[in-house]
Amino acid sequence: MDIDSSHRPLRIAILLDKFLPSRGGERYFSFLVSELARMGHDMHVFASRVEVTDNLPYAVHLIPVARFPRSLRILSFRYNAARLLRRYDFDIVHGVAESSEVNVLNPHGGVEPAYLKQEFASISNPVYYVYKTLKRYLSIRHYLETGLQRSLYRGTTLKRVIAISSMIKRDIVQYYHFPEDRIAVVFNSVDLDRFHPRNRDLYRKAKRTELGVGDETILLLFAGNNFRLKGVRTLITALGLLLGRFPGQDLQVLIAGRGHAGKYRRLARRLGIENKVLFAGAVTGMEQWYGAADIYVHPTFYDSCSLTVLEALASGLPVITTRHNGAAEAIQNEAAGIVINNPADATELADAISKYLDPNQRAGALPASRACMEQYSPERNLAETLAVYRKVAEEATRP
Numbered sequence: 155m156d157i158d159s160s161h162r163p164l165r166i167a168i169l170l171d172k173f174l175p176s177r178g179g180e181r182y183f184s185f186l187v188s189e190l191a192r193m194g195h196d197m198h199v200f201a202s203r204v205e206v207t208d209n210l211p212y213a214v215h216l217i218p219v220a221r222f223p224r225s226l227r228i229l230s231f232r233y234n235a236a237r238l239l240r241r242y243d244f245d246i247v248h249g250v251a252e253s254s255e256v257n258v259l260n261p262h263g264g265v266e267p268a269y270l271k272q273e274f275a276s277i278s279n280p281v282y283y284v285y286k287t288l289k290r291y292l293s294i295r296h297y298l299e300t301g302l303q304r305s306l307y308r309g310t311t312l313k314r315v316i317a318i319s320s321m322i323k324r325d326i327v328q329y330y331h332f333p334e335d336r337i338a339v340v341f342n343s344v345d346l347d348r349f350h351p352r353n354r355d356l357y358r359k360a361k362r363t364e365l366g367v368g369d370e371t372i373l374l375l376f377a378g379n380n381f382r383l384k385g386v387r388t389l390i391t392a393l394g395l396l397l398g399r400f401p402g403q404d405l406q407v408l409i410a411g412r413g414h415a416g417k418y419r420r421l422a423r424r425l426g427i428e429n430k431v432l433f434a435g436a437v438t439g440m441e442q443w444y445g446a447a448d449i450y451v452h453p454t455f456y457d458s459c460s461l462t463v464l465e466a467l468a469s470g471l472p473v474i475t476t477r478h479n480g481a482a483e484a485i486q487n488e489a490a491g492i493v494i495n496n497p498a499d500a501t502e503l504a505d506a507i508s509k510y511l512d513p514n515q516r517a518g519a520l521p522a523s524r525a526c527m528e529q530y531s532p533e534r535n536l537a538e539t540l541a542v543y544r545k546v547a548e549e550a551t552r553p
Contacts, residue, residue, distance in 0.1 A: 164245040164547055165196040169235060171251045172203035173214065182343070182532070183250075187212045189536055200238060201251075202231055225294040232302060245547045248316075248539075252306050257546055259306065260316040264458035264480075265325035266300050272456035272478055275498070276383050307332050313546045316340045316539065319459040319480025338542050342459045342481065343535040344468050346527065351470030351520055353445030361446035365432060367406060372511060374407040375447035375471075377440065377462045378454070381413035385453030385476070390418055391500035392453075394425035396507060403511060407451070410434040410443060444469035449510045454479050455497045467491070468527040472510045472519035474503065484530065489515075489522035 168187055175184035183199070188211055191197040197212035202219045217234050220226040232253055239247055239255040249256030263269070270290070277283040290296050306312055307330040315337045317323040323337045359369070367373055374393070378384035386409060393407050407430065409418070415433045422431040437443060440462070444450070450466035452475040457463075459480035466473050467484055473491035475482050485491040492506040510516050 161544065163194045163196060164543055165198075165243065166190060166246040166248060166543065167198045167200055167239060167242070167244045169239070169247060169249040169251050169253055169256060170199065170201040171231070173199050173201035174203060174205045176205060181345075182535075185532055186536060186539065190540070198242065198244075200235060223295075225298055228295065228298050228302070245550070246543045248543075252302055254306070254309070254311060256306065257311055257313045258316060258542060259312055259314075260318070261322065261326075262318060262458060264322055264456065265329055266303055267329045268325040269456050273383060276385070276455040278387070278498070304330065313549065314338060314542050316542055318342045319483055321478075321480040321483070322458050338538065340535055340538040340542070341483070341530050342461060342464055343530045343532045344461060344464045344527065346468055346531060348441050349444065349465040349468035349527075350441075351524055353441050353469055355445075357442040357445035361442050365408065365434075365446070367408075367432075367446070368404065371404045371406050372448045373446060374405070374449050374451050374507065375410070375443060375466070376407065376451055377410040377437070377443065378452065378460075379412045381409075381411070381415070381418060383455050384411075384457075385455060385497045385503075386413070386418050387421060388453045388498055388500050388503055389451055390421050390425070390427070390431060392503040392507060393430060394422075394427050395500055395504040396511075397427055397430065399504070399508070400511065405511075406430050406432060408432045408434060408443070408447065410437045410440075412436045440465060441469065444471060447471060448516055449474065449507060451503070451507060452476075452479065453494070453497045453503050457481060459483075464527060464530070467523040470520035470524050472516060472523060474506045474510075484526050486526050487522055489518045490526050491519070491523065 168183055173180050175181050187197045187199055191211035199212060200215045200217055202217045204214050204216050206214050215238055217231060220230040235253040236255050246258055247255045248258045248260060250260050250262050277286060315326060317337050317339050320339050323339050326332050326337060327334050376389055396405060422428045444466055450471045450473045452460055452463050454476055455478055457479040463473055463475050463481035464484060473485060476494050476497045482493040485493055494502045494506050496502055
């Protein structure tokens, strides 16, 4: 991809909390800055934790921050980020993290008031609900985060917002009253070569042997780190319902990710399905896990646009998630997956999963799921992001 000779190169800063491409979370931004640099733009990355290798085509700047307490960390990040950014004359300051210097905001974590609403909805224990509510609303950090976010949306520096899903766009308009015509939806993308249906042939047998899962077992997969928010209780309860409905069906669920597994193991034990629930802990090589699975289930209470859902679709799996996940917008037909309404409703989730217990339905999902994601290539994401940059830069030159 070459730079359009009719446009001048831009000086662009990408502001992140951390930039650690080898760990996976920031691979997209590594791709973005590398490609934009290759196109001739002057690229800079600013973050409080960085990973630097030799011969990078862009500059990396470390933002010094206080590590403790959290409130001081937030303030020191914001102050030092602004101080460093002001040393340069940037056309674009693309902020995933927030700063007063950001003119293009890209809130990957979502919208704080919308997140909090669903965070509290995910708590079933009334005593714990009261504890979490008091802890949140008596926290200095809470008022710093929400106040700084509100001031950014209401300020004059911010020109455009890149929302990673239409759900996030709606939340921004609802909670911050930011002009709708200044919000561009640039949907998340994934590596379509890495996450591919062929991984079933490459990894299924070996991965299942490693897990002790038979080839005839219908394996449900979940991947995520906050088990409560992501609906693991609902998933395990739904599995219990399914095993009760279909006693002859060989079903298991694999839960991958960091989380407090103890209480979920106890739930599975109470339901009499402990041997049907596998906890893998933190994993790498997600393409192998999708290759081993039959159905991907992500009953989240809140996700701005879950990458695991998109990766599973690209891998050809049927996907079940909720309307509180921006990634649900990629599920464009029922062959590819089902979007449920209530992440706390185990019966609704079990009903959705039951459709894909039919091998013909799973076979039909493979091309349908893959087709959902082929339109969301990293190259398309890059082009749409650059179009937002161009618009902001052009408006800045107008008298």
